[in-house]
Amino acid sequence: MKYFSADHIYAKGELLENHAMLVDESGTIVAIGPGETLGGDTTDTVDEMYVYPGCVLLPGCINSHVHSFQVYLRGRSESSLHFQDWVTSHLYPLILSLDATSLHSAALLAYHEMILSGTTTVGEFHYVHHVPGCERGSGAHQMVQAAEALGLRIVLLRALYDRGTHPAQSRFHESPSEAIQRLEDLHAQYADHPLVSIRPAPHSLHGASGEMIEAAADFSRRHKVPMHIHLAEQESDIEYAHKHYGCGPLTALQKLGGLHEHTVLVHGCWLDQSERELLAETGGGLAYNPLTNMALGDGVTEIPDLIQRGVPISLGTDANIRLSIYDEARAVEYIQRITRKKMGILSPESREGHRLLDMATLQGGRNLGIPCGSLEVGQQADIVVLDTSDPSLQPGALEAGEALLSQIIFSMVPQTAIQHAFVGGQQILRHRTPTLFSRQELHQLILSTHPRYNSH
Ligand SMILES: [Zn+2]
Structure with a gap:
């Protein structure tokens, strides 16, 4: 004891x-x-x-959404002109240059810094599955091993991705049956590991086909674990959903069978009121990354409305300019202040510390499906x-x-x-x-x- x-x-x-x-x-x-x-x-x-x-x-902070390899974009990608330019000029060339060793080192660098700034669990949303130097489809192991080397708790949000034609995307591609098999294998391999959990993560509507999303949702229901998906990050995601599914992005996800109480959306910057209502009714959560949304010019998520509707909101550092969840928590309030030209948006009755601290900790445990994020009997001592x-x-x-x-x-x-x-x-x-x-x-x-x- x-x-x-x-x-x-x-x-x-x-x-x-x-x-x-x-x-x-x-x-x-x-x-x-x-x-x-x-x-x-x-x-x-x-x-x-x-x-x-x-x-x-x-309680230690819980980083509920990060792509650790993107630490290598530091110092390189700030001159991007817009999101798509950032993706094609920097993100994809970086992905094509990765191998097993550099993937592992990126995770060590990111996790090391997370620990220094008070994070005890990382939710690693990993989609670079095929890299030279490790078996096809097994890039996720590099991330898990890096977390183990530092003693950090990791929830590996293993992405499922089968769309797109850019050469870099071939590093993510697999068929739905391959993806589910690899997910099942990983899940079984780490079933008894005290610090490692595996969750399904269809990348996005533009990255994962309907079949892929359905398969991931089925895995999530069978194992009763959260499923994460990027949704409504850029305004163009709305056009994409309407073009391919004839409706808004969250409604499209629902049509595909991907919306249920274990669903956690990443971003949600462009959800309209009816979709925010739908998310709340379904009992889904949100992994929110305000500094990344600002850095990439994504948009502003209607956080006060989602809070009012009772949607659990956790925080992530996503694209890795900095890796402090406390920074993200502060940004949650400040981004609302500048948008509304008011103050005290999330801080009625001066309890902003509680609300933001809970997003940084407690809600992360909920959205990742782990008994962490709160110092109370029955929880892990993080x-x-x-x-x-x-x-x-x-x-x-x-x-x-x-x-x-x-x-x-x-x-x-x-x-x-x-x-x-x-x-x-x-x-x-x-x-x-x-x-x-x-x-x-x-x-x-x-x-x-x-x-x-x-x-x-
Ligand atoms: Zn992301």
């Missing part, structure tokens, strides 16, 4: 003072209570003590430890409560404030240093493996 205590623990929407947690061998939280009670009862059974005076324990003396948390940390939660989202510099992180009770960050993989090792690896593509 492991014992964790700190000045405050954020649990079920409250900052509990001088509380402690007990975590069993499987990494599950088995008790939370006042520190002295919990410590006194269990002195004999506690093997390890983690006591953090002057600190706050929070924890970050904040040092409240960090300058970026002053003076809110002195007042605790709402002021501290607000500062965590709006002013904290996670890379200096977050001292330690645990996944399933195992320490993966100690004094701001990943425990399993060194920065020097990472630097050497990136130097020797990063692909040099020519933009078109």
Whole structure:
């Protein structure tokens, strides 16, 4: 048994003072209570003590949507003129230059940075299945192995993709039967792994045929796991849906049998009111990536309306300009402020800290279908430890409560404030240093493996 205590623990929407947690061998939280009670009862059974005076324990962030290999676009693609230019001039040339080693290194680079900024689970939406250096269709293993090397929890959202004629897209293509077989194999292979989960992810309406979407939805229903799909990201996705399916994108997904309570849409920037209503009625969720939507000129998702309708909204970093979920959480509010030229959009009654923090944590667990994202009994002990003396948390940390939660989202510099992180009770960050993989090792690896593509 492991014992964790700190000045405050954020649990079920409250900052509990001088509380402690007990975590069993499987990494599950088995008790939370006042520190002295919990410590006194269990002195004999506690093997390890983690006591953090002057600190706050929070659930680790959950990054519910990312394509890690896109870290290689950093420094290269900002001159793109629009989304399609970004895809054809940078994204596709990069994909054609990837091999198994560079795919693996990209994931290490991305995950390393995620850990430093307080993420304990990555939802890796992976679609580059065929790369030189590994067996056809098995690119996903590179991502899983990178997460394992760092101790990060991973939900591998394995994409299904069978449309498009660009040479780069041949790296994604497989038939529906091949895709489902590989998905079943992966799912079976990691069924008992404590830190790895596999989910189906038909890429999008333009990337996956009706047959592919139907097969993925069937997998999702049979295994009772979430299914993720990019939908209504660019305005042109509306035209595409009308041209090919004679209706809006979400209605098209519904017609194809791909909309149910396990469906999680990625983006949803161009859902109209009737489609937002449909999403809420069906019980589906949204994986939202505000900084990517801004970076790629996608559009603004109607988040306040979706919240009001009760749609669970989690956060992702998607195209990897930066990899901090706290940055995304702040952007959720700011993008609404500039759009509406008002303030306090998601923060009625000054509880913005709670709402945005829950998107960064709790809702990620829901949308990925894992028992993580909240520090409560029965959940996994995925924890970050904040040092409240960090300058970026002053003076809110002195007042605790709402002021501290607000500062965590709006002013904290996670890379200096977050001292330690645990996944399933195992320490993966100690004094701001990943425990399993060194920065020097990472630097050497990136130097020797990063692909040099020519933009078109
Ligand atoms: Zn994406």
